[in-house]
Every structure is written in C-alpha cells, then in structure tokens.
Amino acid sequence: MEDFIYEKDAEGIVTVTLDMQGQNANTMNERFEPGMRGVCDRLEAEEGLTGVVFASAKSTFFAGGDLNNILATTEATEAEFTMIEASKATYRRLEKLPVPVVAAINGAALGGGYELCLSCNHRIVLNSLKAVVGLPEVTLGLLPGAGGVVRLTALLGLEKAMPYLLEGRQAQPAEALKVGMVDEIVETKDELIPAAKAWIKSNPEAAVQPWDRKGFRYPGGDAIHPKVRQMIQVSSAMLYQKTRGLLPAPEKILDVAVNSMRMNFDAALRMETRRFIGLMASKEAKAAISTFFFGMQAIKSGKVRPEGAHWKAGNAVVLGAGMMGSGIAYAHAKRGLATQLKDTEMANAEKGKGYSEKLCDKAIGKGRLDDAGKAALLDRITPVTENAAPGSVDIIIEAVFEDIDLKDKVIADTWPMLSDDGIYGSNTSTLPISILAESCPDPTRFIGLHFFSPVDKMKVVEIIIGEKTSQETLRKAYDYVQQIGYMPIVVNDSRGFFTSRVFGTFMDEGCQLLVDGMAPTAIERAAWLAGMPVGPLQVFDEVSLILGQKVRRTHEALDQRLGVQSDFGHHNTATVEVTDRMIEMGRGGRQYGGGFYDYDSAGKRTLWPELGQFARGNADVPLQDAIDRILYRQAIETLRCLDEGVLNTEVEANLGGIFAIGFPAHTGGAIQFIRGEGVDRFRARARELADAYGERFAVPDTIYDRLRDDRARAA
Structure with a gap:
C-alpha cells in the first residue's frame, strides 16, 4: 500500500493519492493491481464512508500501462487474460461502491490513467495545457484494455468517441469539458480536492454510473439505430482505406466499440480483454511501442546528442x-x-x-x-x-x-x-x-x-x-x-547519406518492376498495399526525373574530380535505363508536363499509356513478390547503412525511414521490420528474392549475424 496514500477526513470522504514509489510517473506496474485491490478491500469495509477522491502526488495524474511489460509479452496466454481481468475488476469494484467517486486530475491522464477516471462518477481537471486526457493506445498498436473502449463509447456515444479511440486523440481541458470527457475545470491545483469533496457532498446519490442505471441509452443511439448503423458501415470502409488492413488495432477497437452496445456491460469488458491480449503479442504493437514510444523518447531526451550545455540560435x-x-x-x-x-x-x-x-x-x-x-x-x-x-x-x-x-x-x-x-x-x-x-x-x-x-x-x-x-x-x-x-x-558522411540512398532504392524498384513487365497500375497498387504513402512512379514524377538525372551526373563529375569510382546508387540500374529514355522523350516529371503520369489542366493524373515499352518481357510478377521487393529493397539498404556506420542507431534508422522517406509506419521502421519478421526469416526471404530478381537483394550472412547478435545500437 506504499504506492497508495489512504486518508479519510472527518466527513467520511477518503482521498486515495497515487504515488508509485521509485518512478517519476504512476503506471500500471506489477504492484498496481495488488495495491488497487487492497484499496478496494479497504473502501468496501470502510464504516461511515461518504465518498472517494482519487488524486496524484506526481506531476502527472496517471500514465497508464507499463510498456516494458507489454513489450516483453511474446504470446497471448490464459495468464495474461487473468492478469488483465484482475486489474479491470478493481475499476469495476470502484463503480459498484455505494458512494460517489471523483477523479481529481492534476496532470496528464492517459491510457489506463484515464480509464481509472472513466470508472469514477465525476471527473475534475486542472486548467492546464499539460492536463490532457485520452486513450492513445491505438498509436502503440494496442487498444484501451482497462475498460476504455467500452466506457468511452457508453459515455459519449459511438460517433463522439471514435476520434479518441481510433486516432488516439488527446483532449486538453476545454475540449475535454466540451465533449464530456471531464465534468468540471478548476484553475489551481489547490482547488482540485476541495472541489471533488464539494461535489461529493452535493451529489450523495450519484454513485451509480449511467451505464449501470436501468433504462440506460447510448448517446446518439445504439448499434441498431439507423444513423449509427450507417455510420458503422461508412466508418469500416474509411478505416480500411486509411489502414489498408495493415493495422489490427483500429479494426479491433471499432469491433469492440460497436459490439459493446449489443451486449451486457460486463460481457463487453471481457470481450475487450480478449482483443487486448491478442494485440499485446502482435508484431505491430512491438513495432509501435519500440519506435513511436521508446524511440521517440530517446530522440526527444537527447540520448544520441553529445553532452554539453544547450545552445540556442538567436x-x-x-x-x-x-x-x-x-x-x-x-x-x-x-x-x-x-x-x-x-x-x-x-x-x-x-x-x-x-x-x-x-x-x-x-x-x-x-x-x-x-x-x-x-x-x-x-x-x-x-x-x-x-x-x-x-x-x-x-x-x-x-x-x-x-x-x-x-x-x-x-x-x-x-x-x-x-x-x-x-x-x-x-x-x-x-x-x-x-x-x-x-x-x-x-x-x-x-x-x-x-x-x-x-x-x-x-x-x-x-x-x-x-x-x-x-x-x-x-x-x-x-x-x-x-x-x-x-x-x-x-x-x-557518405555518398547519399542515409535517406537519399534508401529513397533511391524505392524509386528504382518501381522501375525494376516496370522493366520486369509488371503493369504500372499493379506496381502502384503493390506499394499501396505495402503501406507506402505514394507509389514509386508517382514519387518519381513529384521529385522529377530530371532532378534524379542531375544528381547522378553531379556524382559522376565528383568521381572524376576525386579520381575515384564510387558505388553510390550502383544497384539502381533500372532508374538509368528507364528515366534517361523518358527524359529524351520530353517526359521529365510533373513539373515538366508529364513523366510516368499524364496531367490534365486540372492536375488530374493518369498513367502514361506508353510505359509498356520499357518492359523487357512479360514476366508474371506475383503481387506478394512486388510488395516484398518494395519493402525488402529499402530495408536491405537501411541495413547496409547501419552496418557501414552511416547510421549510428536502430532508433534513428527506424524513425528516419518513416518520417523522411515514408517507410510504412505499421512496421516500426526498416530495422524493426527485419526484427519483426525475424532475422532468419527475413534472410531466407531476401535470398529467395535475390535468386529470382537479382543480387541487389543479397546481403552477406555476417551482417545478419551481427544484427541478430548485437542489439547495442538499438538505443
């Protein structure tokens, strides 16, 4: 109980202050569930109890789940299910207390922290831009697993809840009050607990949650309401268009939210747990947590920054x-x-x-x-x-x-x-x-x-x-x-550095597929299915074929100046073969009137119908091979950059690839993609691609061995 400060005042109101020992923020660590269970035991046995206030001794309210524990999960097991259900049971016990429970939110309440707030009858927040509330789990490849999906849907209705569930949107106090995620705002920290106690005294009958009251109706209508049914159909289609079926978390969140309106509340909570533990062990969750949480944290905190006083340009x-x-x-x-x-x-x-x-x-x-x-x-x-x-x-x-x-x-x-x-x-x-x-x-x-x-x-x-x-x-x-x-x-330092080298391989692989005889529409479709923001042929048009040619010739001139023969872009043979001929035909890219695409006066694009002339044959390239070629080509070049010392850390390789090049975010970045596939499995597939399509997919075994055995560069 040292993580939970338990204080009862003369009027029967208990204030439980979360203060996880040995850490800067309150999280759902291994001590949380036993501690909360002990709090619930004591509250249920408390004589003369009139209300409960949950507060925090940290600068934030509650940060939610311990991501290190989730990252260590390798499979969905009965033990994981039991553990999550036990933790959720404490929140449900709070809801069943015969007295009002209030959350006094002094700082960020995210994930499991906001789920605790949702299990309270009333939520009061400090008027601070840092006191955000929300359920960002979807951005980590997860879903809110402590009742967040079920409760927020019941609190706001499906339509209002969706942006906060499917996008992980966080709300500052004014927005949170407006949509109903919190009920009250106070101006200073000192007002929080007094305001919570005042509400309890004024609302002694408010101990029952809306969804536990007889005759409860979902705001905006339940799942069979015509407007809601139409919204569900449209949302499903829009969600697939956005995720391309590559991100399981949003789909599962929508599934839980919709079906929670069709079943008993406790059954809905149990369904939410099942979906959650399935995501915990997924490679998408591992990728998102590793890259977008721990990776971003490493960059923002300056883990790869040289030590010294901070400098500011004037x-x-x-x-x-x-x-x-x-x-x-x-x-x-x-x-x-x-x-x-x-x-x-x-x-x-x-x-x-x-x-x-x-x-x-x-x-x-x-x-x-x-x-x-x-x-x-x-x-x-x-x-x-x-x-x-x-x-x-x-x-x-x-x-x-x-x-x-x-x-x-x-x-x-x-x-x-x-x-x-x-x-x-x-x-x-x-x-x-x-x-x-x-x-x-x-x-x-x-x-x-x-x-x-x-x-x-x-x-x-x-x-x-x-x-x-x-x-x-x-x-x-x-x-x-x-x-x-x-x-x-x-x-x-190196020729092309990191991003330009890898970006060049993406565009070149589009040209390689064209030369191999794949239909241009299928090439662009394969890139879309792989998760790339834009297809390689469209990207080439936007960058311009002429610029690519000028860069290549600049490096040829540099080679002559230095008396060397660099290997910069030496695998990009199809780029030279296709784009040089296109430039001779007057097709230099979008800004030059057309390239791989034609453009009408309104800017609408259609693939140039003469692209078939660049095919050397009519090879039947399977769609999955095309998808793999696009991803593996970039991942292999990133791996080479890491092995050559152009890149210093896996974190920078992953984040740089996603934010600068557009490598599919669901993979967590190119190196995380290799790890997610499994180093040995990736190596085997790369060998297959090398045998079928060329030595640009060949990587020495020693590089794979170093990647598998050495995680020191993973920041």
Missing part, C-alpha cells in the same frame, strides 16, 4: 529562396527565429517570403493562426541580396542547387557572416559534407542539415557529420533542429 541566414530555402525560413519564423532569406535577386527573395505568407493564410483559414500571429511571423523573415555584417550570424543554412561547384562558391563567399561560435549547415541531399567543408575556413563548424520537402510538413532533419565536424557543432546542430521543432536524425 538569428539565422538562409541562402537560396527556392522551395527548400523558403520552407526553412518559414520553419525558423514559426518558432521565433529571426531569419534573413538571401538570394541573388530581390524579386526571388521577396517571392520566397511570399511562400510563408501563403502558408500563414492557409493556417488562418483553418483557425490555427490569427492576423497578429501572421504579421509577427512574417516580420521575422527579411529578404536580402547582400551578406549580413561579418561575425553577426549564429547559424547559416545553405540551400542552393545541388551543384558542388556552386555550393563551393556560395560557402566561401558567405562564411564571413558567421559569428565566432556560430555553425554553418548545408542542406545537401547527397553531396559529401567532408568535401563541401573544404570550402570553408573552419571545417569543424561545418555540418550537413538535410531538410525534406515540403519543409512545413516533413518535420525531420538529417544531420550529417563530416570528417572534421566537431562534437560541439553536432551538439549545436542537434539543439537547433529541436529549437525549430523538428526531429534530428544523426548520420555519418
């Missing part, structure tokens, strides 16, 4: 007012970083600032920004054509065209603007940072900062360490990326 210069430079300037201004947007022509620089104005207008249209906020943001962007004063700039971001001679000139010309402790970042996507650093006086302060397009939506930056980049510069770059609200992924 001003910035962005060189080049094209789409990338304009997007970076907007990202700066949005987070309060004053930025000069420099171009050779003032008209271009002004146009670059106009890009931010358009984004502001869109945000205003969606109610996310007001006119004052727009004016303040735009005031932070200053279009210029001349260098800033020498030694006056904290960070310079070079975002000119991907041409090494141009970059060399720009870096040398603009370096004097940098302050003595400032850093210089190049937004190159493939050119080696160590070579570009030769153009600056102090290569220790030069680093790669690779943003992704469109910058306002792609919230990740690939930080590339050159041979002479100092750890201090890396630390500052890491802090800068987080300062502007983006996710830093740190990689070591």
Whole structure:
C-alpha cells in the first residue's frame, strides 16, 4: 500500500493519492493491481464512508500501462487474460461502491490513467495545457484494455468517441469539458480536492454510473439505430482505406466499440480483454511501442546528442529562396527565429517570403493562426541580396542547387557572416559534407542539415557529420533542429547519406518492376498495399526525373574530380535505363508536363499509356513478390547503412525511414521490420528474392549475424 496514500477526513470522504514509489510517473506496474485491490478491500469495509477522491502526488495524474511489460509479452496466454481481468475488476469494484467517486486530475491522464477516471462518477481537471486526457493506445498498436473502449463509447456515444479511440486523440481541458470527457475545470491545483469533496457532498446519490442505471441509452443511439448503423458501415470502409488492413488495432477497437452496445456491460469488458491480449503479442504493437514510444523518447531526451550545455540560435541566414530555402525560413519564423532569406535577386527573395505568407493564410483559414500571429511571423523573415555584417550570424543554412561547384562558391563567399561560435549547415541531399567543408575556413563548424520537402510538413532533419565536424557543432546542430521543432536524425558522411540512398532504392524498384513487365497500375497498387504513402512512379514524377538525372551526373563529375569510382546508387540500374529514355522523350516529371503520369489542366493524373515499352518481357510478377521487393529493397539498404556506420542507431534508422522517406509506419521502421519478421526469416526471404530478381537483394550472412547478435545500437 506504499504506492497508495489512504486518508479519510472527518466527513467520511477518503482521498486515495497515487504515488508509485521509485518512478517519476504512476503506471500500471506489477504492484498496481495488488495495491488497487487492497484499496478496494479497504473502501468496501470502510464504516461511515461518504465518498472517494482519487488524486496524484506526481506531476502527472496517471500514465497508464507499463510498456516494458507489454513489450516483453511474446504470446497471448490464459495468464495474461487473468492478469488483465484482475486489474479491470478493481475499476469495476470502484463503480459498484455505494458512494460517489471523483477523479481529481492534476496532470496528464492517459491510457489506463484515464480509464481509472472513466470508472469514477465525476471527473475534475486542472486548467492546464499539460492536463490532457485520452486513450492513445491505438498509436502503440494496442487498444484501451482497462475498460476504455467500452466506457468511452457508453459515455459519449459511438460517433463522439471514435476520434479518441481510433486516432488516439488527446483532449486538453476545454475540449475535454466540451465533449464530456471531464465534468468540471478548476484553475489551481489547490482547488482540485476541495472541489471533488464539494461535489461529493452535493451529489450523495450519484454513485451509480449511467451505464449501470436501468433504462440506460447510448448517446446518439445504439448499434441498431439507423444513423449509427450507417455510420458503422461508412466508418469500416474509411478505416480500411486509411489502414489498408495493415493495422489490427483500429479494426479491433471499432469491433469492440460497436459490439459493446449489443451486449451486457460486463460481457463487453471481457470481450475487450480478449482483443487486448491478442494485440499485446502482435508484431505491430512491438513495432509501435519500440519506435513511436521508446524511440521517440530517446530522440526527444537527447540520448544520441553529445553532452554539453544547450545552445540556442538567436538569428539565422538562409541562402537560396527556392522551395527548400523558403520552407526553412518559414520553419525558423514559426518558432521565433529571426531569419534573413538571401538570394541573388530581390524579386526571388521577396517571392520566397511570399511562400510563408501563403502558408500563414492557409493556417488562418483553418483557425490555427490569427492576423497578429501572421504579421509577427512574417516580420521575422527579411529578404536580402547582400551578406549580413561579418561575425553577426549564429547559424547559416545553405540551400542552393545541388551543384558542388556552386555550393563551393556560395560557402566561401558567405562564411564571413558567421559569428565566432556560430555553425554553418548545408542542406545537401547527397553531396559529401567532408568535401563541401573544404570550402570553408573552419571545417569543424561545418555540418550537413538535410531538410525534406515540403519543409512545413516533413518535420525531420538529417544531420550529417563530416570528417572534421566537431562534437560541439553536432551538439549545436542537434539543439537547433529541436529549437525549430523538428526531429534530428544523426548520420555519418557518405555518398547519399542515409535517406537519399534508401529513397533511391524505392524509386528504382518501381522501375525494376516496370522493366520486369509488371503493369504500372499493379506496381502502384503493390506499394499501396505495402503501406507506402505514394507509389514509386508517382514519387518519381513529384521529385522529377530530371532532378534524379542531375544528381547522378553531379556524382559522376565528383568521381572524376576525386579520381575515384564510387558505388553510390550502383544497384539502381533500372532508374538509368528507364528515366534517361523518358527524359529524351520530353517526359521529365510533373513539373515538366508529364513523366510516368499524364496531367490534365486540372492536375488530374493518369498513367502514361506508353510505359509498356520499357518492359523487357512479360514476366508474371506475383503481387506478394512486388510488395516484398518494395519493402525488402529499402530495408536491405537501411541495413547496409547501419552496418557501414552511416547510421549510428536502430532508433534513428527506424524513425528516419518513416518520417523522411515514408517507410510504412505499421512496421516500426526498416530495422524493426527485419526484427519483426525475424532475422532468419527475413534472410531466407531476401535470398529467395535475390535468386529470382537479382543480387541487389543479397546481403552477406555476417551482417545478419551481427544484427541478430548485437542489439547495442538499438538505443
């Protein structure tokens, strides 16, 4: 009972304060169920009991389940079922107490924490943006397993509950009060428990939950109500369109929510448990928990950041007012970083600032920004054509065209603007940072900062360490990326780094499938079924075939300059074979009027009917082979990057692949995908693909052995 402080006042109200010993937050650890059972035993035996208040001694209310325990679960067993049912039974016992029970929510109440609140008769929350409530389990490949699906559906009705169940949406106090997830808001922490006790005294008869009262009706109608039945049908179709059948958790949540309205309440809780334990052992849950919880936690906490004092840029210069430079300037201004947007022509620089104005207008249209906020943001962007004063700039971001001679000139010309402790970042996507650093006086302060397009939506930056980049510069770059609200992924220098290498294999595999004789529609469908956001042929059109060709030729010129023959993109043979011929035909991509697709005046696209000319034969590529080729090709290239030391950790490999490249999120990232399949099983399937389709799928056994035996790089 040391985790639960039990105090009874003179008026018979017991306050139970959760204070899990030895940890920063209250969680459903191994001590939780026995402790809660003991609390219930004592409450049920308490003489003169008039009410119960649940509070927290932590800065948050209750964080929910212990994800380490869930991650360790390997199979759904009777023991797991019994354990979950025992924990849920304590919540049900609270509901059956003959006195009102109130949750005094001082901070975040998520997952099992909010499920505790749902089992209370009344919920009071502190008016703080940090005091969010919700059931985010779906984002971790799970469903709320302590009654959350059943109770929230009964509390709000199916329609209102669905965004919070199927999307894991979290509600701040005002929203939570409006939709009915909480019942009352107080302004200070000191008011919480007094407000809870006051409500108990005023509502002594409110001990019975709505769903336990005779004649209870679901808000908005039950499962057979015509409007609800129609909503269920539409929701099922929309859910499949969104998940593609790759995420079991949302489907099971909808199943539990709908069927809970058709059965006895306690039977519904039991059904929820069965669905929950099935998800606990799933590879999708393992992937989501490993990557989106523990992985994100590692990045946000700076686990891969060099130690040292935190650094904050006070001003910035962005060189080049094209789409990338304009997007970076907007990202700066949005987070309060004053930025000069420099171009050779003032008209271009002004146009670059106009890009931010358009984004502001869109945000205003969606109610996310007001006119004052727009004016303040735009005031932070200053279009210029001349260098800033020498030694006056904290960070310079070079975002000119991907041409090494141009970059060399720009870096040398603009370096004097940098302050003595400032850093210089190049937004190159493939050119080696160590070579570009030769153009600056102090290569220790030069680093790669690779943003992704469109910058306002792609919230990740690939930080590339050159041979002479100092750890201090890396630390500052890491802090800068987080300062502007983006996710830093740190990689070591190489041709194409990490993201461009892997992204290139995705587009090339689309071309390989085309050359093998697969129908273009089937190629795009295979990518959709694999979970990729966009098919490889459409991606190529958006990136532009001409840009890909220019990048390749830039590296050929670099090889000549260095007197070497690099292997950058050497497996991407189909890209050269197909796109060079298409460019000769005047098909350079969407911005050039057409590529793999034709585009009408309204921008509607249809696959170019002449793509069949690139097939060498009429090979019958099975759809599952196409899906595997698309996924395995990217996973294998990611594995090579990890083995070569381009990538430092599995966490960055997984998160970088998902957020920068679009590797399917349900896998947890490329390396997690390999682990989820099982290293030996993945190796066997890769061998099959290599035998059938080529050595680009071949990986030495030693690499697999190291991956299987060494988890040290899993951050």
